[in-house]
Amino acid sequence: MLLTAVTSNNSGEYECERGGSKSIKYTLNVLELEPHAQLSPSIGGAVMSKGDGRNLVLQVDDDPKGWACFVLRGENGFSIHPAVDENMKRAVIYADLKEAKRATFWCKKGTQRSNAVTLKMTELRVMLEPPAVPALLGESVALRCVVWGGGEVEKAVFYKDNKSIPNEMRDTYIITKATQDQTGKYSCHATYRYSHISSNAARQEGDSDAQELKVIGGPPAATVDSVSTTSLRCSCKDCSASCTSYRWFHTPFDDSFARQSRSENGQYIEMDKEGLYSCRMDCGKGFSRFSKVYHYGAQPEPVNVLPIMVAAILIVLGVLIVVLVALKCRRRGGSSVQTTERDKDKKTGGDYEQIQLTDQAVYHTLGESTDKDKGEGGYKALQKRQEETVYHTLGPGEGQSQGEGQGGYEALKNVKAEVYQTLSSAESKTPAGESEGGYEQLPQKAKDYEAVTVEENPYEELKAGQQDKKQASKDKEEEKASD
Numbered sequence: 001m002l003l004t005a006v007t008s009n010n011s012g013e014y015e016c017e018r019g020g021s022k023s024i025k026y027t028l029n030v031l032e033l034e035p036h037a038q039l040s041p042s043i044g045g046a047v048m049s050k051g052d053g054r055n056l057v058l059q060v061d062d063d064p065k066g067w068a069c070f071v072l073r074g075e076n077g078f079s080i081h082p083a084v085d086e087n088m089k090r091a092v093i094y095a096d097l098k099e100a101k102r103a104t105f106w107c108k109k110g111t112q113r114s115n116a117v118t119l120k121m122t123e124l125r126v127m128l129e130p131p132a133v134p135a136l137l138g139e140s141v142a143l144r145c146v147v148w149g150g151g152e153v154e155k156a157v158f159y160k161d162n163k164s165i166p167n168e169m170r171d172t173y174i175i176t177k178a179t180q181d182q183t184g185k186y187s188c189h190a191t192y193r194y195s196h197i198s199s200n201a202a203r204q205e206g207d208s209d210a211q212e213l214k215v216i217g218g219p220p221a222a223t224v225d226s227v228s229t230t231s232l233r234c235s236c237k238d239c240s241a242s243c244t245s246y247r248w249f250h251t252p253f254d255d256s257f258a259r260q261s262r263s264e265n266g267q268y269i270e271m272d273k274e275g276l277y278s279c280r281m282d283c284g285k286g287f288s289r290f291s292k293v294y295h296y297g298a299q300p301e302p303v304n305v306l307p308i309m310v311a312a313i314l315i316v317l318g319v320l321i322v323v324l325v326a327l328k329c330r331r332r333g334g335s336s337v338q339t340t341e342r343d344k345d346k347k348t349g350g351d352y353e354q355i356q357l358t359d360q361a362v363y364h365t366l367g368e369s370t371d372k373d374k375g376e377g378g379y380k381a382l383q384k385r386q387e388e389t390v391y392h393t394l395g396p397g398e399g400q401s402q403g404e405g406q407g408g409y410e411a412l413k414n415v416k417a418e419v420y421q422t423l424s425s426a427e428s429k430t431p432a433g434e435s436e437g438g439y440e441q442l443p444q445k446a447k448d449y450e451a452v453t454v455e456e457n458p459y460e461e462l463k464a465g466q467q468d469k470k471q472a473s474k475d476k477e478e479e480k481a482s483d
Helices: 305-345 458-482
Strands: 012-014 026-028 037-041 047-049 053-060 068-073 076-080 083-085 090-096 102-109 117-122 126-129 141-147 152-160 163-165 172-175 184-193 204-207 211-213 223-226 231-235 245-251 268-270 275-282 294-296 363-365 379-381 390-393 409-412
Touching: 037 102, 037 117, 047 126, 068 090, 090 102, 126 184, 141 152, 141 184, 223 275, 231 275
Parallel strands: 047 117
Antiparallel strands: 012 026, 037 053, 053 090, 068 076, 068 102, 083 090, 102 117, 126 141, 141 172, 152 163, 152 184, 184 204, 184 211, 223 231, 231 268, 245 275, 275 294, 363 379, 390 409
């Protein structure tokens, strides 16, 4: 007779009969308390494939040395020596089924004992994994549908007592708050593929064995309340009068099997490091159920935002200063280049100096009959427009409408400020390029002006002609006076 999950209802006297003979009565007393140590699988649940094995971890409050473990396979029982980790206050045993269909494991030390873990064997690829320990009333329970060899479950349908039950998750069915109504036999039907072996693996389907889930009341549970940011309080309103002291436990975030018993045995505790905190009451022959864990994380230190703001302002100011300096240097560089180009345009050698059309007014010699100057060869400022206009000397009789005297002046239309050289007035009517006369555009290079050197100065010829006229006029006056 196998009692898989006993409760106080199982307390009493037991006897058996064979061949008309009865055995001695055996008294069973079931305490509504948790045992002194907890035995649980490191991974997985209560079902294993044939030939598999897994580690069972024994967690104790005190020294793990001196504990002995046992296994019952069928009608045969054996003792197992656990590997002890004194620093972590736990021990580990390797559990396998050999050829048995099921096996039960537990540990003892004197009158103290742990809970029992029952493992069952299946020869099917699809397995339903119930918890390895009985489900407690009000606790959450997870049933997983898995495939031997690491197959990926794409879809699973769960059944309770051969009836399908609704489920939204892909491969797990969760009971959030177990009740007596959840007791029963559960199974699953899985659609899966071995995609980790081949991306083109064929899709397969299969059913699992039915596994029994039993929900029991169990001992009363302790509760943890926060009374401040670093202080906790443990209580148990349903515990009996034999429960007089408290046990506190701390578990790191990264290792659920590294639970350590704290030295405090009072109702309150001050949390001094981050992790999971829980408690239970000590009732002499056993304990209350563990409380829910309380998550405590180290409080972040307050951040002083003033240095950050000052640093950000300094960075922005630095960027602005760099930009302003770069713009200023760029402007200075452009002005220097313009000045250099102007200096290059000026030529001191030869008879002529290149006229700067952009900065200076251009003057040329006028005849006697100019309106503004009656003297000998006046000067008149050339009119500048948006694009500079250059004048050249015309021959006698030409351009009378634009200038008076012998030899007028005609403005050359010059869009790109092209410069024309002055030719002799006697040859000004000859078409350009056919003879020595005419107009010939000077070559340009990088929009600079090239000074033209001519063998004879046409302005000197004009002045000489004007002086001859004046002398002739003077001679006539003298002759009249002598007459």
